[in-house]
Amino acid sequence: MKKIYRLVKLLFVYILKILKFIYAGIKKSIRYINSKKRLFIPFYSFIAFAIYIFLLIQFSGDSAFDTTLESKTLNDVTQLNPIQVNQIIKPKTVNEIVSAIKNTTGPISIGGGKYSMGGQTAFENSLHIDMRSFNKIINIDKEKKQITVQAGIRWRDIQKVIDPLNLSIKIMQTYSNFTVGGAISVNCHGRYIGHGPIISSVLEVKIITANGEIITANREVNQDIFNAVIGGYGGIGVIAEVTLQLVDNEKVERFHEVMPIEEYKAYFDKNIRNNKDVVFQNGNLYPPKYDKIMSVSWQKTTNPLTDTDRLIPEDENYWVESHLAGVVSWGNSGKWIREYAIDPLYFIPKTVRWRNKEASYDVKELEPSSREKDTYVLQEYFIPVENIKSFIPKMTEVFQKNKVNVINVSLRHALPDHESYLSWARKEVFAFVVYYKQNTDQKAKDQVKKWTLEMTDAILSENGTWYLPYQPHATVEQFKKGYPDSDKYFALKNKLDPEQRFTNKLLDKYNPYAKSKIAEEKKKIKDYFRAEEQTVLTVPEWYLVYNPKEYADYLESGKNPSDFPFYKSIDEYWKLYDRSIKLTSEAYPENGEYKTMLQVIGVSMTMEYGAKILYENTIGRFFNLFSEEKNSETEKTIIEAQRAYSDFIYQTAWYEFKFLPWVKKVWTASENSDHSILRKWERTFIFTLEFSFKAFYSKLIEWGAKSSYETPSNLIYLIVSNVDTIKENPNLKIISRDRDKMIIAVTRWEIFTKEMIKLSNQNVKIYEISGNDEIAVSTIENALNKPNLKDVKLLYQSKIVTDDSLTRNIYLLSVEKLLPFIKDSKKNKITIEHVYDY
Numbered sequence: 067m068k069k070i071y072r073l074v075k076l077l078f079v080y081i082l083k084i085l086k087f088i089y090a091g092i093k094k095s096i097r098y099i100n101s102k103k104r105l106f107i108p109f110y111s112f113i114a115f116a117i118y119i120f121l122l123i124q125f126s127g128d129s130a131f132d133t134t135l136e137s138k139t140l141n142d143v144t145q146l147n148p149i150q151v152n153q154i155i156k157p158k159t160v161n162e163i164v165s166a167i168k169n170t171t172g173p174i175s176i177g178g179g180k181y182s183m184g185g186q187t188a189f190e191n192s193l194h195i196d197m198r199s200f201n202k203i204i205n206i207d208k209e210k211k212q213i214t215v216q217a218g219i220r221w222r223d224i225q226k227v228i229d230p231l232n233l234s235i236k237i238m239q240t241y242s243n244f245t246v247g248g249a250i251s252v253n254c255h256g257r258y259i260g261h262g263p264i265i266s267s268v269l270e271v272k273i274i275t276a277n278g279e280i281i282t283a284n285r286e287v288n289q290d291i292f293n294a295v296i297g298g299y300g301g302i303g304v305i306a307e308v309t310l311q312l313v314d315n316e317k318v319e320r321f322h323e324v325m326p327i328e329e330y331k332a333y334f335d336k337n338i339r340n341n342k343d344v345v346f347q348n349g350n351l352y353p354p355k356y357d358k359i360m361s362v363s364w365q366k367t368t369n370p371l372t373d374t375d376r377l378i379p380e381d382e383n384y385w386v387e388s389h390l391a392g393v394v395s396w397g398n399s400g401k402w403i404r405e406y407a408i409d410p411l412y413f414i415p416k417t418v419r420w421r422n423k424e425a426s427y428d429v430k431e432l433e434p435s436s437r438e439k440d441t442y443v444l445q446e447y448f449i450p451v452e453n454i455k456s457f458i459p460k461m462t463e464v465f466q467k468n469k470v471n472v473i474n475v476s477l478r479h480a481l482p483d484h485e486s487y488l489s490w491a492r493k494e495v496f497a498f499v500v501y502y503k504q505n506t507d508q509k510a511k512d513q514v515k516k517w518t519l520e521m522t523d524a525i526l527s528e529n530g531t532w533y534l535p536y537q538p539h540a541t542v543e544q545f546k547k548g549y550p551d552s553d554k555y556f557a558l559k560n561k562l563d564p565e566q567r568f569t570n571k572l573l574d575k576y577n578p579y580a581k582s583k584i585a586e587e588k589k590k591i592k593d594y595f596r597a598e599e600q601t602v603l604t605v606p607e608w609y610l611v612y613n614p615k616e617y618a619d620y621l622e623s624g625k626n627p628s629d630f631p632f633y634k635s636i637d638e639y640w641k642l643y644d645r646s647i648k649l650t651s652e653a654y655p656e657n658g659e660y661k662t663m664l665q666v667i668g669v670s671m672t673m674e675y676g677a678k679i680l681y682e683n684t685i686g687r688f689f690n691l692f693s694e695e696k697n698s699e700t701e702k703t704i705i706e707a708q709r710a711y712s713d714f715i716y717q718t719a720w721y722e723f724k725f726l727p728w729v730k731k732v733w734t735a736s737e738n739s740d741h742s743i744l745r746k747w748e749r750t751f752i753f754t755l756e757f758s759f760k761a762f763y764s765k766l767i768e769w770g771a772k773s774s775y776e777t778p779s780n781l782i783y784l785i786v787s788n789v790d791t792i793k794e795n796p797n798l799k800i801i802s803r804d805r806d807k808m809i810i811a812v813t814r815w816e817i818f819t820k821e822m823i824k825l826s827n828q829n830v831k832i833y834e835i836s837g838n839d840e841i842a843v844s845t846i847e848n849a850l851n852k853p854n855l856k857d858v859k860l861l862y863q864s865k866i867v868t869d870d871s872l873t874r875n876i877y878l879l880s881v882e883k884l885l886p887f888i889k890d891s892k893k894n895k896i897t898i899e900h901v902y903d904y
């Protein structure tokens with residue numbers, strides 16, 4: 067304790083010394099500045115201006131705005147696979163599911179607990195059916211030990227009902243958080259001895275197909291559908307109901323034994339495989355050498371209970387377990403601590419408990435405090451029992467060569483499954499369940515893909531296969547070798563779902579019927595995809611285009627530039643910023659780069675307009691006393707320059723504008739002008755100062771942009787209906803056609819808006835824009851008019867600072883509704899200001 071106290075005291079002393087050093091440096095610098103008159107005024111002027119700008123920003127904006135968009139981004143437990151869907155529904159009845167399928171036309175994805183780890187529950191722009199509210203128990207037959215449930219129910223919810231009946235689930239995963247539908251879709255297994263995948267305990271399923279038909283499938287009726295649905299990853303249809311075989315709940319006692327890996331197969335065959343008393347069993351293979359294994363089995367017993375709980379409490383605290391996993395992840399030292407300290411202590415007490423308690427684990431015990439920088443992931447390999455001795459050295463080599471941070475490898479036994487079309491146990495196998503830790507950055511993801519492909523080759527060399535609920539890194543060729551009956555599965559899927567509506571990231575990769583020309587072309591286009599949140603985030607950026615136009619309009623109308631509402635413009639920008647950031651804060655991952663850019667340009671605008679507020683309300687107003695009724699040639703040229711600039715930035719980056727030629731033009735105009743010499747020279751001076759500074763600043767920004775970022779593409783890509791009425795022009799090109807759809811490329815920014823207005827006059831349907839299904843649009847409307855809310859969402863209204871009779875309405879709408887909205891707006895004489903192309 068004394069050592070800790072001394073350490074804290076020493077740390078405090080060093081921090082104090084550093085603070086004193088900084089204070090002394092600042093004090094010395096200020097004394098020096100105060101002693102130099104030529105530095106005194108510039109320094110304090112700069113400080114005062116900085117405080118002034120800070121206050122302008124602080125008193126601007128809309129910090130009270132609290133509306134957020136509903137999140138449509140789905141992710142799995144690893145947080146490695148964010149996928150944005152079109153719509154999320156949470157049905158409670160079969161009719162709701164049927165209606166959703168019949169009343170939509172795009173892709174459909176299905177999800178339960180979201181514990182798969184490679185996009186198996188989602189697909190871009192899909193209708194996502196979240197099954198977790200579809201969770202009723204339909205029937206229990208205690209005599210037959212059978213139960214029929216809706217597919218969204220969790221194992222734990224079933225256990226709470228059947229445990230008082232002294233019944234138990236026959237086959238399930240180790241953890242009870244999974245939904246039944248999800249478990250059926252992946253053809254799960256557990257630690258059960260004498261069984262294989264869950265398909266052997268499934269008696270019947272009811273599914274809803276792509277045309278909304280409800281089909282019953284079992285081993286007597288529609289057996290091909292039964293074989294495809296179980297282990298079919300949601301590709302055949304929505305699993306609505308499942309009938310399962312149950313077994314008796316019994317007391318089980320834990321036994322464990324550590325041995326060299328070479329002895330494990332013989333030990334298993336002698337003591338476990340045919341032992342009807344063994345209910346659960348797994349072998350924990352110790353990394354990093356993988357040369358020792360601990361067999362842990364739970365066997366039927368008549369001994370008294372040492373643990374009387376029927377199920378693990380749902381409010382259990384897992385602080386210790388989650389932190390122990392962190393300790394084990396500390397490299398080889400952590401593995402040593404686990405093998406020689408944690409496990410020996412954990413397995414000391416004799417444990418007798420109910421089967422149901424041993425089957426009611428909660429995944430919360432595995433959950434780390436954060437998955438932002440690193441995460442825990444699973445992989446699973448199925449190796450024929452006769453080949454595990456030759457496979458383990460290959461597995462070890464891949465792990466050690468690639469420095470994989472493996473936390474645990476659990477071996478589980480499974481009998482063959484000759485029913486499921488995507489069977490992972492065509493022979494009797496040992497499942498190698500690999501639990502490892504990886505970073506979340508792209509480099510780490512690429513490294514995992516590299517060693518996973520190496521591991522897949524090693525698995526195939528032993529006539530094995532791998533589990534599909536995890537990251538789908540395997541190539542199409544590897545997949546065909548690992549799942550040779552997949553052609554039967556996809557052929558039946560194509561028969562029942564010819565439009566391939568039921569899909570996800572796994573199925574999309576390996577489904578030969580999903581390889582449309584359009585889909586393949588999308589993958590080839592480098593800049594096809596754009597982040598959807600940018601359709602909202604780009605609104606404040608575009609305000610810096612609208613406001614110069616307002617300024618040019620204001621000057622052209624003959625009004626005094628000193629009266630332009632500069633502060634209102636600053637306030638409006640920061641309002642748009644606050645609203646855009648808040649709207650996207652929960653619906654999308656944080657776009658830090660774009661947010662920083664908006665802050666930078668916002669501060670720049672505030673500095674410019676803040677300076678103009680000071681100037682125009684002092685010197686500008688004084689010299690305005692000498693102005694004539696009509697604008698001088700100088701002022702007309704200045705107005706022309708402001709108009710040229712405002713028109714230019716609608717289509718081109720502002721820093722590419724040629725400022726200096728306009729300075730020369732203004733000076734030339736001033737020489738020929740016969741208006742008030744004082745006003746003429748004052749306007750010439752302030753314009754020269756403004757445009758000269760912008761010329762310098764623009765070169766700086768251009769250099770920074772070109773050195774920091776790739777040149778942005780000036781094209782945006784749309785998937786639209788394949789109609790002959792769409793004709794190519796310099797700003798619209800047809801990239802690819804396939805059946806009823808085609809990809810077109812349209813020039814971005816202002817031209818994109820104009821092209822959308824043209825397309826609204828044709829019978830064209832937009833399916834997606836740059837991979838997105840929603841887009842923002844702004845209109846200029848009479849402030850007294852009621853906003854047009856048909857099929858759209860009004861995000862907020864923005865002021866036109868120079869005209870209180872008008873308002874800017876910002877809408878968010880489906881891309882399918884974009885052209886009808888534009889057409890309807892034109893019909894109602896509403897101006898489409900801009901379509902925000904991300």
